[in-house]
Amino acid sequence: MDSVKHKLIKFRNSKAFTPLLALIFLFIFNFFYIDGFFQIEIKDGRLFGYLIDILNRGAPLMIIAIGMTLVIATEGIDLSVGAVVAIAGAVAASLIGGEMQITPAGEIVYETVTTVPVAVLAALVVAAVFGMWNGFLVSSLKIPAIVATLILMVAGRGVAQLITKGQIITIYYEPYFVIGQGYLLGIPVAIFIVAAVLLIVGLLMRKTALGLFIESIGSNDVASRYIGIKEKQIKFIVYIFSAICAAIAGLIITSNVKAADANNAGLWMELDAILSVVMGGNSLQGGKFSIVSSVIGALVVQTLTTTVYAAGITPEVNLVIKGFVVLIIVILKSDIFKEKLNLLVQRGDRV
Amino acid sequence: MVIFLMFSGLFATVAAQDKIVLGFSQVGAESEWRTANTESIKNAVANDPRIELKFSDAQQKQQNQIKAIRSFIAQGVDVISFSPVVQTGWTTVLEEAKAAGIPVVLTDRKVDSDESLYVTLVGSDFVEEGRKAGAWLAQAMNGQANIVELQGTVGSAPAIDRKAGFEQIIQHFPNLKIIRTQSGDFTRSKGKEVMESFLKAEGENIDALFSHNDDMAIGAIQAIEEYGLKPGEDIKIVSIDGVRGAFEAMIQGKLNCTVECNPLLGPQLVEIVKGVVDGKEFPKYIPVKENIYVQSQAKEVFSERKY
Known part of the structure; x- marks a missing residue:
């Protein structure tokens, strides 16, 4: 008995507790107010339903949140992820290229330039270079992360627009669509990508000392330096990693809508990502972190969006409702509230 | 000098x-x-x-x-x-x-x-653009349709005026009903995401789509195809702007009409x-x-x- 109770208390104090609770509450609401919310059918050999939509549409945010978690764990922040989404999408789309032409004979032909691996690799490399820029500013020049990454947040969208020449580039090359709208065993490919990123990062963080180093830097970077942790290098690396995550998200988004829109791709996504990380119980002061909690936080954000659409709420109040739910979650996870809750539970025990 | x-x-x-x-x-x-x-x-x-x-x-x-x-x-x-x-x-x-x-x-x-x-x-007269879209739809659907609407950015002049113009026309047809309306922020990706949830909620009930710009319609077209319906046939689509992408979609038979914003x-x-x-x-x-x-x-x- 005691061990079960002990585990429950441990779970209640874990980072995943609040976002999971929020997710469950949203699901309960949806169960009553949205017809067929939990229904999953198989249509043309694909899983189909609201839950699949949430995972599929939430994939880019989940991946960005993973990268953001590591940056925040070092007591940093990366405001440039939305812009990097746009840059990566623009690079990939302009490399694959594509224009619809009508030949004099009246035939419709599509033009493409490079193959998928080349475009994907180029997008990731370009993003990594921008990540290095962020990492350099933060780790070597000691510029506060919020300022350092703000530069790319503003300039990056301009870079993306330069690449696309201010146009929306439409992609016509079928194989590229696999990333964002393909299915494997009836499940969207994007979900597999999230799982892969989560698995790789999880292993790296928990099976090697890297996770511990990151937490140590976030808790006290001076002390970490004195005990011999290469603080500079690790900070440099987390920004590169965050940018690569953003690039993967950018590839999924451009593949999904078959277009690179430099103005709008990933717009305000940095804020959703930070929100996911914070809802996941991770402190902005750095230190101990949980990637899984951030991913659940991202799922809460996406579920909220899908709920608002599915429930037919008028667009004028969308953001108000979202803000209200976030407020409740943040209050629930505040230390003061937790203390009160613990007191209440203890009192209950005594009776 | x-x-x-x-x-x-x-x-x-x-x-x-x-x-x-x-x-x-x-x-x-x-x-x-x-x-x-x-x-x-x-x-x-x-x-x-x-x-x-x-x-x-x-x-x-x-x-x-x-x-x-x-x-x-x-x-x-x-x-x-x-x-x-x-x-x-x-x-x-x-x-x-x-x-x-x-x-x-x-x-x-x-x-x-x-x-x-x-x-x-x-x-440009955004209200008139909305009216033209409404008039085309009313005629194409013989005054009878369940319509879903993709609005532009909430509070922007084109979104407010196009919606108003469209409603001025369809209110004269008791059987033209807007069954769902939501903002897609004038972007392809939001247009697609919102259309997906429209389709989940209403499915085959939807006869027509009115989109405040071409880009959202292009996103919605993809959502309709992935749902397994034929855009332009099962669901008639009218949008506004007249950008190149809209003409491409019309050539492929997936978009029915675009009102030019010149x-x-x-x-x-x-x-x-x-x-x-x-x-x-x-x-x-x-x-x-x-x-x-x-x-x-x-x-x-x-x-x-x-x-």
């Missing part, structure tokens, strides 16, 4: 004496639409021997635009024209132009100043400028000539589309 400048200035005025000098201050180059708008004005002037253009780009800043207008006044141009960046704060500079006796023609956007301070405004107002502006100098009277608002395109015209018009 100063003398040289004065000379060249004098020379320029002498050379341009028999020409109408038009000072035009553009907002900037923030979108394809705007670029097409600028090109149209430059081309129209270049093709007209009577007019000479002094062009200035304000890079989205009101102070730049005011500076440009003041310099036009100082240079003594014949007509000043501009697309105001914002609606407010123009009264002083417009009064200066009036005091200098230079008529002002606004393009594309309104100002919150007294009507007597400018000759006319030539621009940036190519150069030729009309040139006519107005000449009219102003010749002392003609104009109404305070002149709508841009805007067409409506359906599938059958798409292939033919495609190669002529500039934006």
